[in-house]
Amino acid sequence: MSVTRxxxxxxxxxxxxxxxxxxxxxxxxxxxxxxxxxxxxxxxxELRAQNAxxxxxxxxxxxxxxxxxxxxxxxxxxxKVNALAPGFTPAMRRRAMILAGSGRRAEGVALARRAVEIExxxxxxxxxxxVLVTPQQGEVVAAGDASEALRLARRVAYDDARDPDKHHTLxxxxxxxxxxxxxxxxxxxxxxxxxxxxxxxxxxxxxATMRGERDAAHASVATARRLGLDRDAxxxxxxxxxxxxxxxxxxxxxxxAVFVIWLVGLALLFGVGGALSAATLRFVRRLSADAGxxxxxxxxRGLYRAVLHVASVYxxxxxxxxLLLSVVLGGGLILAFFYVGRIPVYLVVLIASAVLFTIxxxxxxxxxxxxxxxxxxxxxxxxxxxxxxxxxxxxxxxGTRAVDDVYLxxxxxxxxxxxxxxxxxxxxxxxxxxxxGVGVLDGMKLGxxxxxxxxxxxxxxxxxxxxxxxxLSVRRSLLLTALGLAQRGAAAWYNPxxxxxxxxxxxxxxxxxxxxxxxxxxxxRVAALAYGPEAFARxxxxxxxxxxxxxxxxxATLDEVVxxxxxxxxxxxxxxxxxxxxxxxxxxxxxxxxxxxxPYDSHPKPADRVRSVRELATSVAPAxxxxxxxxxxxxxxxxxxxxxxxxxxxxxxxxxIVVRDGDVAAA
Numbered sequence: 316m317s318v319t320r321x322x323x324x325x326x327x328x329x330x331x332x333x334x335x336x337x338x339x340x341x342x343x344x345x346x347x348x349x350x351x352x353x354x355x356x357x358x359x360x361e362l363r364a365q366n367a368x369x370x371x372x373x374x375x376x377x378x379x380x381x382x383x384x385x386x387x388x389x390x391x392x393x394x395k396v397n398a399l400a401p402g403f404t405p406a407m408r409r410r411a412m413i414l415a416g417s418g419r420r421a422e423g424v425a426l427a428r429r430a431v432e433i434e435x436x437x438x439x440x441x442x443x444x445x446v447l448v449t450p451q452q453g454e455v456v457a458a459g460d461a462s463e464a465l466r467l468a469r470r471v472a473y474d475d476a477r478d479p480d481k482h483h484t485l486x487x488x489x490x491x492x493x494x495x496x497x498x499x500x501x502x503x504x505x506x507x508x509x510x511x512x513x514x515x516x517x518x519x520x521x522x523a524t525m526r527g528e529r530d531a532a533h534a535s536v537a538t539a540r541r542l543g544l545d546r547d548a549x550x551x552x553x554x555x556x557x558x559x560x561x562x563x564x565x566x567x568x569x570x571x572a573v574f575v576i577w578l579v580g581l582a583l584l585f586g587v588g589g590a591l592s593a594a595t596l597r598f599v600r601r602l603s604a605d606a607g608x609x610x611x612x613x614x615x616r617g618l619y620r621a622v623l624h625v626a627s628v629y630x631x632x633x634x635x636x637x638l639l640l641s642v643v644l645g646g647g648l649i650l651a652f653f654y655v656g657r658i659p660v661y662l663v664v665l666i667a668s669a670v671l672f673t674i675x676x677x678x679x680x681x682x683x684x685x686x687x688x689x690x691x692x693x694x695x696x697x698x699x700x701x702x703x704x705x706x707x708x709x710x711x712x713x714g715t716r717a718v719d720d721v722y723l724x725x726x727x728x729x730x731x732x733x734x735x736x737x738x739x740x741x742x743x744x745x746x747x748x749x750x751x752g753v754g755v756l757d758g759m760k761l762g763x764x765x766x767x768x769x770x771x772x773x774x775x776x777x778x779x780x781x782x783x784x785x786x787l788s789v790r791r792s793l794l795l796t797a798l799g800l801a802q803r804g805a806a807a808w809y810n811p812x813x814x815x816x817x818x819x820x821x822x823x824x825x826x827x828x829x830x831x832x833x834x835x836x837x838x839x840r841v842a843a844l845a846y847g848p849e850a851f852a853r854x855x856x857x858x859x860x861x862x863x864x865x866x867x868x869x870x871a872t873l874d875e876v877v878x879x880x881x882x883x884x885x886x887x888x889x890x891x892x893x894x895x896x897x898x899x900x901x902x903x904x905x906x907x908x909x910x911x912x913x914p915y916d917s918h919p920k921p922a923d924r925v926r927s928v929r930e931l932a933t934s935v936a937p938a939x940x941x942x943x944x945x946x947x948x949x950x951x952x953x954x955x956x957x958x959x960x961x962x963x964x965x966x967x968x969x970x971x972i973v974v975r976d977g978d979v980a981a982a
Contacts, residue, residue, distance in 0.1 A: 362403055362405075366399045372392045376388075376389045394410060404436070411427035437481065441471050447463055447464035456491060464492055465494055472484070498518065498522045505518055513538075516539035517535075585821070594615065626822065630793075634681070673800065675799065680792040693720060696721060712846075713773060713775075713841060727858065728750060728755070730771065731771040732747075734746045734748055757946075759854075762850045773842060774838050797817075832919050848933065859908055863904050871894060881975075883960060
């Protein structure tokens with residue numbers, strides 16, 4: 316009969332592990348121990364009848380052998396017993412098993428065969444079977460030895476179907492001979508005749524392990540543990556079952572668990588970002604003149620800062636996982652083609668290219684440093700002393716340091732920022748900058764202008780512009796990765812890196828923009844307390860109005876000068892033939908003031924900001940120059956507007972749109 320060999324990896328290693336396990340398990344079980352003690356007592360009486368002088372060394376040998384205290388001593392004692400009682404085969408078969416277990420299987424087999432020749436008993440046949448399949452270092456049991464051992468073990472077990480020890484030996488022989496049917500048959504019989512003995516369930520567990528059914532094996536181990544299996548033996552058996560799991564599957568489960576935890580983390584960040592965003596919007600709507608409002612805002616800002624730092628760290632931790640997922644999916648698809656036997660070369664090249672481009676884009680986004688470019692055209696404050704004076708006066712009223720540099724842009728933005736390395740930020744020696752859009756200045760009065768400046772200085776005093784280097788790095792990395800993937804054709808739904816960039820950008824925006832909304836509201840309070848609620852309300856309304864009006868003016872002007880090839884000397888003074896209707900502009904301004912912010916907006920609704928500051932119980936006496944035009948702070952308005960117009964022409968030229976220069980009269 317042929318030997319069934321299960322599909323087990325590293326079975327030679329398992330043989331050694333199971334041999335050590337069985338040595339620890341079998342003597343520890345109460346039922347087996349009792350039967351063995353009774354059997355040994357019978358052998359002692361049998362030996363006493365042959366030679367009473369051999370009884371003492373026999374008992375000593377049994378003790379040393381069963382406790383594995385000293386196998387060499389046990390072997391010597393059994394040899395002494397056989398010297399005193401040459402026909403006593405129990406000592407002979409014990410010697411054979413010790414020899415085989417110590418790596419001398421050939422000697423053990425010869426001795427076991429001699430015992431069978433002297434006395435053909437079930438016990439001697441079982442001993443021969445065990446010796447034949449005893450695993451040797453670096454060797455596999457020969458098919459002939461395994462077949463003979465199974466034949467001997469089956470015959471003994473079937474002749475005495477109610478003896479658990481016989482079926483235990485059959486299971487042991489079957490396992491080492493890699494005969495799964497015999498192991499299953501022996502284990503099933505043990506469950507029938509000795510279901511309460513843990514040893515029976517040990518063999519059921521090993522049979523399930525050989526079938527590759529690790530869940531069933533673990534269940535049997537749990538049953539054996541419940542029935543009294545020694546904890547150490549049970550732990551070793553559990554480890555043995557786990558060790559049969561294929562490495563790819565074992566590590567695949569771990570990797571899958573890591574990805575599941577990672578996805579849960581992303582979901583938590585998204586949920587926390589949404590909750591904080593909603594909390595900020597509620598805080599803004601309920602904000603009043605209550606003295607406790609700044610403290611509450613401070614706590615909320617601190618929470619935002621902590622979550623933003625966690626999200627930033629989470630982003631960088633996620634990048635290796637995203638790259639690993641891209642490589643695994645791409646490699647898996649290519650391997651699948653090889654497994655099927657049909658290799659679409661074009662598709663393989665496409666997949667490999669997508670994976671390579673993803674790696675390059677992500678790594679490049681981490682290595683490329685952003686250039687610290689000027690945010691606009693620098694203004695020499697020495698040429699505009701009135702502007703410099705106002706900037707210092709507003710800073711003094713707010714209680715913070717004035718800006719160091721002013722930059723002009725063609726548009727309508729008003730913003731502040733700090734420039735300098737992270738070390739300079741920690742030292743507080745950064746350069747404070749004001750970015751001022753020329754388009755917002757038309758029609759603006761000094762009182763509202765000072766209030767808007769106070770709002771921007773409020774960001775400085777609240778430390779909104781300090782730090783944030785990690786968050787800015789995350790935004791830059793996200794942008795560069797997205798651009799890299801898009802430029803290389805890897806921005807697709809099936810690319811995990813692209814899905815991550817899109818998803819994480821939304822998460823990061825929910826968190827960072829929510830923090831920005833809170834910063835805006837608290838800076839509004841600084842401005843209202845410094846220059847009065849009405850001054851700030853007028854200033855904010857003017858900024859919103861000018862953004863709408865200037866956009867309409869620019870669109871009409873550029874459409875006209877481009878389509879009709881007209882020169883453009885001064886964008887701000889040009890009078891287009893087709894102007895936006897006044898009613899349309901007013902409707903757009905009203906819509907802008909009342910537009911509800913989304914979770915991704917950095918500013919609250921302007922109407923809510925105006926309402927909030929007007930609820931503050933404060934008033935500030937107007938200054939004598941509050942109704943002066945802002946342009947009085949600048950020397951040579953025409954020159955500034957023409958420089959900004961040149962900036963617009965240069966930007967259009969970069970897009971392939973040529974707008975000629977010229978004087979106002981020619982326009």
